[in-house]
Amino acid sequence: MSGTVFRMPSLGSDMEAGTLIEWTHRPGERLHKGDTIAVVETQKGAIEVEVFHDAVMGRPLIEPGETVPVGTAMAELEPLEAIAEQGPGAGRAEGPAPAAGSSGAAPGAYERLGGTARGTGPAETSAQGRTPAAPGVRASPAARRLAAERGIALAELTGSGPYGAIVLGDLAAAAKPGARAPAATPAQARPAPRGGLDLAAMRQAIAAAMSRSKREIPHYYLSQDIDLTVATEWLGARNADLPPAKRLLMGVLFIKAVAITLPRFPELNGFDRDGRFEPSEAVHVGSATAIRGGGLIAPAIHDADRLDLATVMNRLRDLVSRVRSGGLRASELSDPTVTVSSLGDRGVDRLYGIIYPPQVAIVGFGTPRLGPWVVEGGIVPRTLVTATLAADHRHSDGHRGALFLAALAQRLQEPDML
Amino acid sequence: MSTPMTAETIQTTYREAVRAAIREALLRDERVFLMGEDVGRYGGCYAVSKGLYDEFGPERVRDTPLSECGFTGAGIGAALGGLRPIVEIMTVNFSLLALDQIVNNAATIRHMSGGQFSVPVVIRMASGAGKQLAAQHSHSLEAWYAGIPGIKVVAPATLEDARGMLWTALEDPDPVIIFEHVMLYNRAGTLAADAGAVPITGAAVRRDGSDISLITYGGSLFKTLEAAKALADDGIEAEVIDLRSLRPLDDATLMASVARTHRAVVIDEGWRTGSLAAEVSARIMEQAFWDLDAPVGRVCSAEVPIPYPKHLEDAAVPQVPVIVAAAKAALHR
Numbered sequence: 065m066s067g068t069v070f071r072m073p074s075l076g077s078d079m080e081a082g083t084l085i086e087w088t089h090r091p092g093e094r095l096h097k098g099d100t101i102a103v104v105e106t107q108k109g110a111i112e113v114e115v116f117h118d119a120v121m122g123r124p125l126i127e128p129g130e131t132v133p134v135g136t137a138m139a140e141l142e143p144l145e146a147i148a149e150q151g152p153g154a155g156r157a158e159g160p161a162p163a164a165g166s167s168g169a170a171p172g173a174y175e176r177l178g179g180t181a182r183g184t185g186p187a188e189t190s191a192q193g194r195t196p197a198a199p200g201v202r203a204s205p206a207a208r209r210l211a212a213e214r215g216i217a218l219a220e221l222t223g224s225g226p227y228g229a230i231v232l233g234d235l236a237a238a239a240k241p242g243a244r245a246p247a248a249t250p251a252q253a254r255p256a257p258r259g260g261l262d263l264a265a266m267r268q269a270i271a272a273a274m275s276r277s278k279r280e281i282p283h284y285y286l287s288q289d290i291d292l293t294v295a296t297e298w299l300g301a302r303n304a305d306l307p308p309a310k311r312l313l314m315g316v317l318f319i320k321a322v323a324i325t326l327p328r329f330p331e332l333n334g335f336d337r338d339g340r341f342e343p344s345e346a347v348h349v350g351s352a353t354a355i356r357g358g359g360l361i362a363p364a365i366h367d368a369d370r371l372d373l374a375t376v377m378n379r380l381r382d383l384v385s386r387v388r389s390g391g392l393r394a395s396e397l398s399d400p401t402v403t404v405s406s407l408g409d410r411g412v413d414r415l416y417g418i419i420y421p422p423q424v425a426i427v428g429f430g431t432p433r434l435g436p437w438v439v440e441g442g443i444v445p446r447t448l449v450t451a452t453l454a455a456d457h458r459h460s461d462g463h464r465g466a467l468f469l470a471a472l473a474q475r476l477q478e479p480d481m482l
Numbered sequence: 483m484s485t486p487m488t489a490e491t492i493q494t495t496y497r498e499a500v501r502a503a504i505r506e507a508l509l510r511d512e513r514v515f516l517m518g519e520d521v522g523r524y525g526g527c528y529a530v531s532k533g534l535y536d537e538f539g540p541e542r543v544r545d546t547p548l549s550e551c552g553f554t555g556a557g558i559g560a561a562l563g564g565l566r567p568i569v570e571i572m573t574v575n576f577s578l579l580a581l582d583q584i585v586n587n588a589a590t591i592r593h594m595s596g597g598q599f600s601v602p603v604v605i606r607m608a609s610g611a612g613k614q615l616a617a618q619h620s621h622s623l624e625a626w627y628a629g630i631p632g633i634k635v636v637a638p639a640t641l642e643d644a645r646g647m648l649w650t651a652l653e654d655p656d657p658v659i660i661f662e663h664v665m666l667y668n669r670a671g672t673l674a675a676d677a678g679a680v681p682i683t684g685a686a687v688r689r690d691g692s693d694i695s696l697i698t699y700g701g702s703l704f705k706t707l708e709a710a711k712a713l714a715d716d717g718i719e720a721e722v723i724d725l726r727s728l729r730p731l732d733d734a735t736l737m738a739s740v741a742r743t744h745r746a747v748v749i750d751e752g753w754r755t756g757s758l759a760a761e762v763s764a765r766i767m768e769q770a771f772w773d774l775d776a777p778v779g780r781v782c783s784a785e786v787p788i789p790y791p792k793h794l795e796d797a798a799v800p801q802v803p804v805i806v807a808a809a810k811a812a813l814h815r
Contacts, residue, residue, distance in 0.1 A: 206744045206775040225776070225814050232744060232775045 067122055069137040069200045073113055075106055075397040078273040083131040084138065088157045089121040094139070100393070102138065107269035108361055109110035113394040118144055125200050125219045132228070138198025203230035210235050266359040281336070282457040285416050288469040289478055290434050292447040298479040315351075315406040316377045318451075319431045320482045321475040322404050323347045329468045331455075331460040332425040333401045340426065341459040350400025350420065351380060353387045360389055362403045362420060363396035372482055401425050407431050414450040424456035427472075490675040497667040499529050499641045499677075500606075503648035504568060506678075508538050510661060511566055517544040517553055518570030527572050528608060528667050554580035554605065556587050558657075560604035566652050574609040574623045574661070588657040589632030595719050600655040604648065609750055610663040610701045617787030620795070622751040624661050624700070625758040628728040633728040636682045637661040637700040641673045642811060643726060646680030658682065661728075663701030665752075685732035687739065691721035694809050695739040697762055698749035699725035702800050706749050709805035728758060733765055740770040745812045746777035749800050754782035776812045781805050 072082050082104040089095060100112040101121070122140030126132055201218045203211070207230045211218050216235060223230035223455050275284075295317055303311040324345050326333040335345040347369040350362035363386075365371070365379045405417050406429040413433060417426035430450040437446035451472060453465050475482065494502075507514045516531060522545035525532030535543040545555035550571055557569035569578045577584070588601045611620035628635045634656060638644045644662070651658035687712050688703065698706040702722050710720040721739050725731065740746050746766055750759035763778040784798040 205742075205772045206774040209772045231814065 067140055067142040069125070070101060070115060070139045070141050072104070072132050072134050072138055073394050073398065074134045075104075075108065075113075075394050076269070076273065078269045078276070079106055079134055080109075080204045081131050081133045081140065082111075084126055084128050085110055085126055086128050087121075087139070088112075091121050091123055093121045094144075095108070095119050095121055098395075101115040103441070104394070104399075108397060109266075109392065111271055111392050111394050111397060115141070120144060123217075130222075130228075140200075154451050157348050159270075201230065202227055204232065206232050216346045225247075227236065232415060259294045263355075263357055263359050264274055266361075270360060273420060274418050277421050280423065281419050281424075282456050283419060284462050285452060285454050285456045285466045286462060286463065286469055287414055287450055287452040288418075288466075288473055289435075289448050289450050290473040292476060293436055295449045295476050295479040296432065310374070310377075312373055312377050313380070313408075314432060315408065315429070316373055316380060317476065317479060317482055318406050318463060319351060319365060319368055319380070320371075320373055320376055321472055322402070322427050323470045324482070325347050325475055326402060327369065327469065329460075329464060331464060332455055332468060334424060335401070335422040336421065336424055336456060336459065339458065344401040348399045348401045349384060350403040350423070352403055352405035352417075353384055354386060361397075362400060362405075363387065363391070363392050364400040366395075381464040402427065406431070414452055416452050419454055419456055424459050426454050428454070491672045493670065494641060494673050494778050495671075496641055496644045496662075496666065497528065497530055498670045499644040499673060500648070500662060500667075501532070503645050504531065505534060505537070507566075507568070507649055507652055508534070508542055509662050510649075511652070513564065513566040514568065515542040515544060515560075516568045516570060517546050517557060517570050519548055519553075519606055521545060523740060524568065524794055528662075528664065528665070528763070531570070532752065533674050538684065539788070550576050550579035551583055554583040555587065557605070558591075558601055559601050561601045561657075562591070562599055562760050567603050568648070568652070569603060569605045570685060573608040573615075573619045573664075574607050575618050575621055577605075577607050577623075580605075584627075584633070584657070584659075585630055589630050592656060593632060601657050602652070603657050604651045604660060605657065606648075606660045606662060606722065608664050609661045609783050610665060611783075611788045611795055612615075612665040612701070614790055614792055614795060615664075616790040618786035620664075622663075622700075622753075624751045624755065625761070626729050627659050627661075627752070628731075628758055628761070630729070631768045633657045633659060633729065634682060634727070635659045635661070636727050637663070637725065639663070639666065639724055639726070640688075640704040641669070641671050642677055643680060645673060645677045647682050649679040650682045650712045653679075654682065661700060665701045672764075674741055683727045683730065683732065684704050685726055685735040687721060687735070688724045689720065690720040691719035691743065693719045693721075693743055694745040694747065694812055695721045695723060695736070695743045696747055696749060696805065696809060697723045697736060697739075699728060699758070700751070702749045702751050705800060706805055709802045709809065712802065712806050714811055716810075716815075718747065718809065718813060718815070725758075725762075731762065731765065736766065736772075737770045741773045744773055744775035745782060746774075747805070747808045747812055749808075750806055751783050751799050754780060755785060757782050776814065779808045779812045781808045 085105050087102050088100050093114045095101060097117050099113045102113045104111050104113050111346055119141040122142045124139045125137050154473040192382050202223060203218050210232060218230050221230050221234050224234050225231035243283040299312060299314060333347055334341060346367055347363040349368040350361045350364050350365050352360060363383050365376060369375055400423060401427040402423055403420050405415060405426060407415055409431055411431040414430040415428040417428045419426050432447050432449045435443050435448040436443050437448060451469055453469055455465050502518055521531045522535040522540060522543045527616045554569055557567040560567045563583060571580060588603060591599050591601050609622050609624060616632045624637060635719050636647055649658060680724055689707060694708050696710060702783060706722050710722050711722045723739055748759035748762045750757050752758055759780040759782050763780060766778050781804050785796055788798055789795050
């Protein structure tokens with residue numbers, strides 16, 4: 065069984081490239097699905113990037129400090145049997161394939177690396193057999209052949225050609241025939257501080273995403289005033305005996321209420337893929353979080369519809385702290401199927417959100433306020449909140465949106481069911 | 483090609499070299515005759531055959547009606563009958579009227595007769611832009627002919643080739659098409675006094691270089707050499723290859739050059755789509771892929787009917803600065 069490569073993930077529709085800050089695993093180490101494999105700096109700060117399946121860390125194809133476009137191969141991943149066959153740490157360490165004849169360990173892997181390991185003189189190798197060098201590394205054919213002949217690992221070189229491709233000139237300084245490649249290029253002088261947010265870059269990212277949203281998505285907007293009195297009282301009673309660290313915020317009720325309402329409205333939960341709607345069974349609520357100094361990010365609370373309120377609260381706290389300190393995970397950025405934006409207690413009555421592509425809906429909650437409400441024919445002061453829905457008219461209609469807001473309002477009348 | 487070792491040279495032009503070649507052929511072989519529109523009394527629309535009518539008479543320098551299909555067919559028939567005709571077609575644009583004769587007769591008869599008949603006809607035609615003759619007289623359709631099995635296609639760019647290719651073409655038992663770029667006729671230079679026949683196959687390295695192969699032919703050769711000079715000022719040594727023969731292509735020379743330089747740009751006055759440059763590029767990809775350090779570049783004509791206004795005509799066809807830029811792009815400089 066052959067391995068795969070790990071590629072720079074897209075952590076949002078506005079992401080074009082990412083910078084590798086560090087590898088969190090060494091070649092040969094076991095990776096479980098969901099493990100962090102690398103820390104990548106994006107316009108949204110330093111993100112921990114996860115692997116999607118069990119594997120063994122293989123050879124890195126890029127170095128810390130390198131910025132590569134989304135989709136670029138970053139590292140090789142070996143199948144698990146690589147460990148079984150060789151024992152941990154064996155085999156695919158950095159460096160070029162060993163010289164001809166070492167066909168013992170993980171032959172499949174070396175073959176994919178280009179067959180140079182077993183290659184004999186160029187005269188004897190067929191054109192096919194000469195396909196040298198690491199897949200996924202951008203290198204000219206001539207550079208690949210020379211690297212193979214000299215036993216130089218392309219992944220350890222920095223390309224000076226177009227798109228960072230390794231060209232012949234880059235090999236000139238590398239090892240002479242027979243010699244091993246030099247150690248990896250010295251660490252760049254820019255291991256970006258983890259969590260160091262580039263607010264200007266984030267502003268650009270927000271600008272790109274929101275411009276695209278307003279340009280491409282035909283939004284419709286609905287709003288509904290909701291009586292929050294019952295929920296407020298319930299929340300007060302529940303928090304009364306709890307230490308501050310365990311108290312629930314009203315925003316958590318909003319997230320949970322949205323999450324459990326959405327399965328009945330699948331057209332609001334999912335993604336637009338090139339104009340076609342791809343519904344999501346899971347409900348991953350992106351919780352819009354403001355960043356001090358400006359900027360905004362909406363990382364996911366995964367499967368929010370299945371979590372109890374206390375867990376949602378914990379996740380929210382964790383997210384907010386990591387938004388501010390850095391260390392968000394890739395899946396948290398790319399997974400949200402819907403966004404909830406809640407102004408908290410220092411905002412205005414209502415907000416109309418802009419959908420974050422490729423999502424198709426955003427639910428807004430204004431600041432809960434005391435206001436006049438008609439109860440049984442009389443006007444009484446009640447705690448009110450205005451919920452809004454901005455949704456993609458390509459995939460849903462106002463009628464369904466209205467039913468959603470009405471159902472949401474009903475959910476908030478039964479807080480003990482949340 | 484080989485410059486003879488004799489010291490004696492003459493000053494001449496491409497036009498005079500072509501005329502000298504025709505004259506020599508008429509003198510050496512009584513089966514040779516020239517036919518075409520205005521080649522006789524008028525002396526040829528590019529004045530190539532001036533004086534030959536007076537010297538050889540109307541039997542051997544024959545004016546034809548404006549009927550490319552008719553007189554090209556007559557030339558093919560004469561060749562089948564044992565003569566060695568030189569058919570001149572005023573411009574490649576007009577040759578399309580003779581395409582049926584060339585593709586369906588000249589190119590096929592050896593094959594369809596099981597080798598019983600040869601068609602030793604030579605068809606000369608002018609091609610290319612630069613004289614403000616507008617879209618019906620300025621195109622470079624060499625690539626179309628270079629795709630036809632059964633014929634040979636050559637493009638003499640130098641005085642030596644203008645002087646020497648015709649005789650070899652006449653000796654060839656199969657049809658040979660000679661493309662003479664209109665901007666070459668006035669080019670002056672030095673030619674060995676005893677210059678004579680040269681091979682009609684094989685490409686020639688016109689300038690040695692180690693950094694990039696600039697592959698071209700015909701009217702673009704001198705622009706390419708000029709570009710190579712400009713590149714040298716920037717420290718880039720370009721090898722310039724003159725294809726000379728467009729069919730068959732001399733793959734060995736091309737690949738040997740690319741193996742040395744690892745980069746190639748093809749300069750071709752034809753339209754880019756389906757151009758000769760496309761064919762050369764594909765062959766390099768097939769045969770020299772592992773030698774390449776950069777994608778093969780192409781400098782071709784804009785995909786428009788060649789314009790009449792001077793500035794637009796200039797802009798439509800390959801020019802020195804564009805060639806320089808393409809070479810630098812291939813070098814990532």
